[in-house]
Amino acid sequence: MRRAFEWLWPASLAGRITLTMLAGLLAIHLGSLWLLEQGVLGAAEDGREEQVAERLATARRTIGSLPEEVRGTAAGALSSPDLDIAWHRAASAAAPVEQGLEPLRARLRELVPDVAELHVGYVGAERRIGGGMRLADGSWIAFAAPAPNRLEASPHASLASLSAMALGIVLASVLVVRWITKPLRRLATAAEDFGKGAAPVPMPEDGPREVHDAARAFNAMQARIHRLVSDRTQALAAVSHDLRTPIQRLRLRAGFLDDAEAQRSIDADLDEMEAMVEATLAFLRGDADGEEPRPTDLAAILRTLCDDAADRGADVAFTGPDHVSLRLRPVAAKRAFANLIDNAVKYGGAARVTLRDAPAAAVVSVEDDGPGIPEAAMAAVFEPFRRLEASRNRGTGGTGLGLTIARRAVEGHGGTIALANRPGGGLLVTVRLPRAGGTASGGGQG
Incomplete structure (x- = not known):
């Protein structure tokens, strides 16, 4: 499993960042398609409920205007595979009002405002929509239809879900990119510390291919610079001793001169020379004093x-x-x-x-x-x-x-x-x- 993951995970930094961005875009695209599908299904179910309500309103007006002896036949004629309509002289078993069907009940009330009594609910083992409307003469129109398969959601549910999903993907992408670029930050910190004179610390040669190569080159550079500084320090110690010795000999010999003016001139030149040597050595010594x-x-x-x-x-x-x-x-x-x-x-x-x-x-x-x-x-x-x-x-x-x-x-x-x-x-x-x-x-x- 791990080898398969390593095979899929690119070796280069550019490849890893590209794969991370593509994975995030793919996730948000699939999520958008899912939300779109849910929205389309919800709209289709809303349309079907609207159609059922309009057909029931038409059936109520039609059956209510016919003589009682033909009402049953007319109800059968108005039925269809997705909506069963029947007429009963006496009251039928009233279906309880269900919370999930309240939109359908409200739409029927809107289309048939003069209905005396209305019941809507789930009936039977198949959980079909059933109900009845009482006519003015006391008879009932009973109806049954397949239950809608839809999710109740607020008008802004899709937008909220999409925003939350996008935010989650952005956060995940940021974390992954930070994880990918962590070796680069570590390399930058090590380079800054080494540039300020810290002792060389070998960098782990891991991470993406570019970072691995940079860490290896950085380690080699640290070793070369450290060796160069060590060699220079030893050479400076020898130069410092070798230069001070002849200056002191010249100063001692100048003290035996009878010409006081010449002695002062030589001492001044030696003082200037010694100051220049000390300044130059201090400059070259740089950070070597530790x-x-x-x-x-x-x-x-x-x-x-x-x-x-x-x-x-x-x-x-x-x-x-x-x-x-x-x-x-x-x-x-x-x-x-x-x-x-x-x-x-x-x-x-x-x-x-x-x-x-x-x-x-x-x-x-x-x-x-x-x-x-x-x-x-x-x-x-x-x-x-x-x-x-x-x-x-x-x-x-x-x-x-x-x-x-x-x-x-x-x-x-x-x-x-x-x-x-x-x-x-x-x-x-x-x-x-x-x-x-x-x-x-x-x-x-x-």
Whole structure:
């Protein structure tokens, strides 16, 4: 049985969805035909009852106008296979009034309003319709007809039944389609988590053929990327050690120089080189530090960064609440905002940091008084090692990685970062961090 079902169930996603839709359409079509058939049968029975009522009304008028000696013969002549009519001088056995035959009785009353007495009901073992009408002289016309085979229903029963059936089919189709596409949603979730730096988790390679192939390719991609990141981490550790060692040797040798001016120049070049190496390594290291998010006081981080910058003589001010708790990676968040504050001080002369605590997110604004950034270069400044030569050059100590690292850290927390030129001059950087933090971590300072 199961093999037969698997043979009927298509292997492709398109085939499964098509089969589900066709099954739903077929079910609603068959249901519509059934409701139409019931409606036609009901209308036919209504017409037959109408015909019986009209024939009985005609028989009553005809027999009532004839002499008594010919009334029996006339009643027999008015009979037919589907309606037996008889005349009786005395009262016949009156059939009880049945609820299901009330429409027929009401129609007879409408067609023969002057009838003195009327009985309609089921009679005999065959449950035939029987009854009698009393004439003005006290005699009776008895009649019998086959019982109608119809269902009593309200005028809107067909519409209600069809609507309920359509709603049921829609709900069933939605559930089936959700079941079919569940592997796709699972794949999308895994891809999003892996893109934010989560450890690779092999996806079950099941479901429709397209999903199976996508899961297999995704698992292979995860393995390759994870292996690449591991190899890169090991290489970065070696490069970090190998680069720091000669820099320290050069710094030590420069200390033995008699020329103080040359010594200061060499130390400055070595400081710049070391800063560039550290920034580049931090950028390349990316998410490899494995920092886990935890409840963090963002206000405390920003206040500490601003106080440290002010202690170094920078024009930095912080405005915001005393405490704002978010799930963050503290080191990554500190790196990101340190880069933004450092850029504002270097290229804008000052940094005004504002923290706003909204119900859904925390919003941090960093303003400076510099020349701003051309609109055409707003997106380009986030690219690695990109500097605007007019205001952001090596003389200021920048490496072109500060905004890149900041954006990666912010987006790793599920947030956004945007740049805008202030109307009065200067640059405005707006960072929005949602309450539900991401799963990736940022890089280091640049």
